[in-house]
Amino acid sequence: MQKILIRSLLGAVFAVGLAFPVAASAQSSYTIIDLGTFGGNFSEAFGISPGGFVTGDANLSTSSTQHAFLYDGKVKSDLGTLGGTNSTGYGVNDSGQVAGVSDLKTAGTTHAFRHDSTGMHDLGTLGGGNSEGMAINANGQVTGDADLADNANHAFRYDSSGMHDIGTLGGRFSNGVGINASGQITGSSILSDNFTIHAFRYDNNGMHDLGSLGGTRSYGYSINTGGQVTGYSAIANNAASHAFRADDTGIHDLGTLGGSSSFGEGINDSGTIVGQSYIANGTIRAFYANGNTMTDLNTLLPAGSGWQLSDAYAINNNGWIVGEGSINQEGHAFLLKPTAVPAPSSLLIMGIGGMLLAGRVRRRKRR
Numbered sequence: 001m002q003k004i005l006i007r008s009l010l011g012a013v014f015a016v017g018l019a020f021p022v023a024a025s026a027q028s029s030y031t032i033i034d035l036g037t038f039g040g041n042f043s044e045a046f047g048i049s050p051g052g053f054v055t056g057d058a059n060l061s062t063s064s065t066q067h068a069f070l071y072d073g074k075v076k077s078d079l080g081t082l083g084g085t086n087s088t089g090y091g092v093n094d095s096g097q098v099a100g101v102s103d104l105k106t107a108g109t110t111h112a113f114r115h116d117s118t119g120m121h122d123l124g125t126l127g128g129g130n131s132e133g134m135a136i137n138a139n140g141q142v143t144g145d146a147d148l149a150d151n152a153n154h155a156f157r158y159d160s161s162g163m164h165d166i167g168t169l170g171g172r173f174s175n176g177v178g179i180n181a182s183g184q185i186t187g188s189s190i191l192s193d194n195f196t197i198h199a200f201r202y203d204n205n206g207m208h209d210l211g212s213l214g215g216t217r218s219y220g221y222s223i224n225t226g227g228q229v230t231g232y233s234a235i236a237n238n239a240a241s242h243a244f245r246a247d248d249t250g251i252h253d254l255g256t257l258g259g260s261s262s263f264g265e266g267i268n269d270s271g272t273i274v275g276q277s278y279i280a281n282g283t284i285r286a287f288y289a290n291g292n293t294m295t296d297l298n299t300l301l302p303a304g305s306g307w308q309l310s311d312a313y314a315i316n317n318n319g320w321i322v323g324e325g326s327i328n329q330e331g332h333a334f335l336l337k338p339t340a341v342p343a344p345s346s347l348l349i350m351g352i353g354g355m356l357l358a359g360r361v362r363r364r365k366r367r
Helices: none
Strands: 030-036 039-048 054-060 066-071 076-078 083-092 098-104 110-116 119-122 127-136 142-148 153-159 162-165 170-179 185-191 197-203 206-209 214-223 229-235 241-247 250-253 258-267 273-279 284-290 293-296 308-315 321-327 330-338
Touching: 030 039, 030 054, 039 066, 054 330, 066 098, 083 110, 098 142, 110 142, 127 153, 142 162, 142 185, 153 185, 185 229, 197 229, 214 241, 229 250, 229 273, 241 273, 241 284, 273 293, 284 321, 308 330
Parallel strands: 039 083, 039 308, 039 330, 066 083, 083 127, 110 127, 127 170, 153 170, 170 214, 197 214, 214 258, 241 258, 258 308, 284 308
Antiparallel strands: 030 330, 039 054, 039 321, 054 066, 054 083, 066 076, 083 098, 098 110, 098 127, 110 119, 127 142, 142 153, 142 170, 153 162, 170 185, 185 197, 185 214, 197 206, 214 229, 229 241, 229 258, 241 250, 258 273, 273 284, 273 308, 284 293, 308 321, 321 330
């Protein structure tokens, strides 16, 4: 249940009277924690909560089977499946609730799930065969995408009253990938021409088109408490894709690490973004972007760590980052923690807390 190449909300805070979201700004270095596997040779971490719970998936020892996991800072637990072979966790909150996708016993069928202390719960669909959960907020609301009876595929928001279709930007397909504490959602949707794909931000007033960096496709992946979105967009003539930050002033190109393309996947409340970028020699590196400055995370690791970080999927307000990299010729999930305490970047009042036609996001590695 791997992500189609390449994402969730991090509402964190501490304070008495005032809250300071922490920016991971110009870190001198990070410590790295290998989250391991379930006996196999591959794992990846996709989501981190404000308090440091981590989710993703990991291979079992006997086969290429992969199961969703929850890491609580000490123990990595196998979350099982909805009866099928594979599962993946994409988002997690501080209650330890996980949103993701699992195979069912019926071959070729996958459903979104929310896992809690009582087990893994099937969230169903919008009337069609398949669904997937991509992110969860502190209230347990889940976003993702689900099939309709007419074979269209729409983004949804799931809450205590069930799964709700949030529509599209005019086409037949959309998906939700990130959700914040207010229930705002980001993702992407096909427009009414049934060709152009644009990132969106959804709120109680509906779905809002975030535009692009000049190309015909853009994708939203993560949204913070302030409604800032990161993702990636094709540039003019669809020559390449670049990571972006979208806010009330528009959509802003973050550039690359020297290669052709980059992909934004996680954003925290300070606007710090993580993701993946090509470098000049064509290889892929995990990046960290504070403001408009993009840094290769590999340059911030301790000397001789043995790691090569290829993707950073999420960052919380403490600057903790999760993703996937290689160590000892295996792909492993990692957790990065900054070794220096970053300076607060802003002061907030306390309490602020393939194409889409295939019907799925590009955010995940190739199935």
